Amino acid sequence: MPTVKMQVNGKSVSGEVESRTLLVQFLRENLHLTGTHIGCDTSQCGACVVHVDGKSVKSCTMLAVMADGCAVTTIEGLASGAQLHPMQQAFMDNHGLQCGFCTPGMVMTALDIVNRNGNNLDEATIRKELEGNICRCTGYHNIVKSVQAGAKAMEG
Amino acid sequence: MYEFTYHKAESIEAAIATLQQSDDAKFVAGGQTMLPTMKHRLASPSDLIDLGGIAALRGIEVNGDALVIGAMTTHATVAASAEVKKLIPALAGLAGNIGDPAVRNRGTLGGSIANNDPAADYPAALIALGASVKTNMREIAADDFFTGMFETALAENELIVSVRFPKPQAAAYMKFENPASRYAVVGVFVAKTKDGIRVGVTGATPCAHRGLRLEAALNKDFSPAAIDSVELPVEKMNSDIHASAEYRAHLVKVMTKRAVTACG
Ligand SMILES: Cc1cc2nc3c(=O)[nH]c(=O)nc-3n(C[C@H](O)[C@H](O)[C@H](O)COP(=O)(O)OP(=O)(O)OC[C@H]3O[C@@H](n4cnc5c(N)ncnc54)[C@H](O)[C@@H]3O)c2cc1C
Ligand code: FES
Ligand code: FES
Numbered sequence: 001m002p003t004v005k006m007q008v009n010g011k012s013v014s015g016e017v018e019s020r021t022l023l024v025q026f027l028r029e030n031l032h033l034t035g036t037h038i039g040c041d042t043s044q045c046g047a048c049v050v051h052v053d054g055k056s057v058k059s060c061t062m063l064a065v066m067a068d069g070c071a072v073t074t075i076e077g078l079a080s081g082a083q084l085h086p087m088q089q090a091f092m093d094n095h096g097l098q099c100g101f102c103t104p105g106m107v108m109t110a111l112d113i114v115n116r117n118g119n120n121l122d123e124a125t126i127r128k129e130l131e132g133n134i135c136r137c138t139g140y141h142n143i144v145k146s147v148q149a150g151a152k153a154m155e156g
Numbered sequence: 157m158y159e160f161t162y163h164k165a166e167s168i169e170a171a172i173a174t175l176q177q178s179d180d181a182k183f184v185a186g187g188q189t190m191l192p193t194m195k196h197r198l199a200s201p202s203d204l205i206d207l208g209g210i211a212a213l214r215g216i217e218v219n220g221d222a223l224v225i226g227a228m229t230t231h232a233t234v235a236a237s238a239e240v241k242k243l244i245p246a247l248a249g250l251a252g253n254i255g256d257p258a259v260r261n262r263g264t265l266g267g268s269i270a271n272n273d274p275a276a277d278y279p280a281a282l283i284a285l286g287a288s289v290k291t292n293m294r295e296i297a298a299d300d301f302f303t304g305m306f307e308t309a310l311a312e313n314e315l316i317v318s319v320r321f322p323k324p325q326a327a328a329y330m331k332f333e334n335p336a337s338r339y340a341v342v343g344v345f346v347a348k349t350k351d352g353i354r355v356g357v358t359g360a361t362p363c364a365h366r367g368l369r370l371e372a373a374l375n376k377d378f379s380p381a382a383i384d385s386v387e388l389p390v391e392k393m394n395s396d397i398h399a400s401a402e403y404r405a406h407l408v409k410v411m412t413k414r415a416v417t418a419c420g
Contacts, residue, residue: 002162019162019204020194043192044336046258052267055232062262065162066206086162101305112257114237134257 004068008033009077011075017064023057024048026064027074035075035104039134046133048106049112050074056112058132075104078111087111087150096146098137110147119155121148158192158200164209165393167294171205172313178203178255183315185228185267188259213317216240221323223247224290227266227316235260243296244285246327246345250277253331254336266316269301272308272363274394275339279364283356284345285324290317305362324349328418330411331359334398341399344411346374346419353378360393360404370412379414 005014008031015030024042027033036059036140043061050059051073069113078085084092087110097103113121113129126147127140161178161218165171175181181203184190193199207213213228216237223243225234234240235252254268254277268278269289281287282298289296292315301309310316324347329341340359344367347354353374355367373382388408393401 018159020157020159022191036161041195043188043259046256049258050396056258058258061188063187063191066162068164084264099171109257116257129257132258 002068004064006067006069007071009073011086019063019065021052021064022060023052023062023064023067023072024059027059027072033074033076037101037104039101039105044132044134045102046105046109047102049108049133051108051112054115071121073108075107078107086153086156087147089151090153091143091146094142094146094149096138096142101132102135102137104118104145106130106133106135106147110150111118113147114151114154119151121151123148157194158197158325160194160201161203162206163203164206166209168210168212168315168317171207171315172292174203178205179203179414183207183270185264185270186230186262188263189267189271189273196262203278207266207315215242218243219320223321223323224318225321226318228264231255231260231263231265231268232257234265241259243323244321244327244380246329246347247285247321250329250345251332253277253333253338265319269319270308270310270316270359272302272304272306273339274305274362274364275334275341275343275359276364277329277340277343277358280320280340280343280345280356280358281321281329283364283366284354285321285327285346285356286347286349286351286354287321288405289319291315292317294304302364307363322349326419328415328419330414332407332411342404342407342411343414344370344408346412346415347359348378357408360408362394365406367412369406374412374416378416380416383409383413383416 001016037047039045048060052070124145163174179202182201184204214226217224231251231254240248287298327347329345331340342359345356355370357367360363373386390403390405392402393404395401
């Protein structure tokens, strides 16, 4: 079986996987990082979004072996101890989640949006950029507000 | 997904050699189509050859009056490229509207055209711009490349290296997108080239094609009104839960008019 090595949330990890092991399975089952969710397993919903070498990807549509040697960031890598990341705090403050299932993917996508579009985001940009993330609860309105507020808070 | 043997190719030659030595190997680029297909067990290759480590397949170059884009260049890279935005802004716009940001970070030009989904965006651009596809064996004109539904002129052991897009005088792409996947229900790419107007149509029929009737009308009169009198063969259009054949025929004309207006 192939061995993979990667940096996950700043730590070096390695493990034996099957070639067909998805990155999301490796994160959840080998590393027990269950914050990354599987909503659809068909590349539609974005619940599984993580960053690979700084870019958002759907970890259900990438093999673990493809991420060999890469730096991966998951939702668990954002907070410092009890101190939430400003984007996480913004979701909390703006009621950007209800059941919370989509939230890890929303937050990881939100950070990718800020990386590419800066801290001043208008509503149209946020809605367009969230096209790959599905939420069954909130109706998106408060998610958009959260992303906008989180982006601003990250400036400071 | 059935188990397979994974290979990370270091060079084009190594990728071809591995392919020839394997039972039933397939290339994988961004995996955004390949992996879902394998999950559905619609494909179960014995070996998967990852092209992601081959530097020669990546990058964007300006070559005289043309853009040469490597097969492994992602949609996100094309969308953000200063060179593409300057030379063929319609192409950057097209790449920036494929799927969603995470799909664009992995999905590639080579993977999209090799797959030739009837609703994919890039085929319309290659056809309208008169692009050519460079492989490890030869150069194939876009007009000859897309041969049928999910079918291309590529041979078994053929690998796409890059695509050459000549700069048009003006161009625009308009897509009526499926609201869930963003694939084209109908997409029309109109280009003013040195050989006249060229129109690439995707989503409408089983395989992207040149809109010859639309071109004939636009070569006489490059205006949205010129499209009104064009008769399109409804019987050749796709009909599915997203749109009937009649509706698609209508959309082709509407998207063409919008693209003509956008060309200025
Ligand atoms: C949710 C979602 C939404 C999408 N929306 C759109 C959309 O709006 N418009 C659109 O056009 N597409 C869309 N796509 C498809 C996307 O653009 C894919 O990236 C693309 O179809 C395949 O590219 P890939 O790099 O992922 O290729 P892969 O999936 O890795 O490969 C696809 C096929 O191409 C072959 N191949 C790959 N590279 C080469 C090469 N260099 N030479 C020869 N053969 C090769 C592979 O063997 C395989 O058969 C969407 C996909 C998803 C998951
Ligand atoms: S679980 Fe990956 S996109 Fe839904
Ligand atoms: S909060 Fe429940 S799916 Fe988004």
